[in-house]
Amino acid sequence: MLKRISSGLLLALAATVMAAAAVPQESKSAPLAKQLARALDAAKLDSVAAADPATGSFVAALYIPGTQLLVVSGKFDNPEIGNHRLSQKAYRDLYMDLMGASVAGTRQFAADVSCDGFVFKPESDAAADSWEIGNKTHAFEGAKKAKLSDEQYLKSYAEADSQYAHILELLIAKMKPGT
16 A cells, blocks of 8 residues: 555656646746846837857847837857948947847847747737747747657747846847946
């Protein structure tokens, strides 16, 4: 009897661990996206850009107030393109350059619906956030719609959310006075 109870407890514990693995962590990008949107609103800007000294990439955001935050990251064959745009505060131009002329395979693109960071799975009638890296797009509509296992979907979401959060941190830092 004791053996049956302990086997039952082990099965219950295993099921709990498996279910927990499919539950998303709190979004890292959510507070950062909201902070960036507030900063852009306060500064009355619709775009911002920055360099990522750790990777040699450039990042830029196009902001549609209250509606969407479009964020791109990538590298140029000649980094002076990005440096020149930054020195001129031509953030929208840098955004467009990254969308069209970044080095193949280096571009990452986030479409953040509602400017609230990546949402693990939106309400049934809401549009989904998306993350594009290389030639692959991830729409965060839930594992079933993405045709992924819960674990694969969670991993895809966590990686994208972490990368998006890093980009947002760079853009927020650029918005601070004196930068």
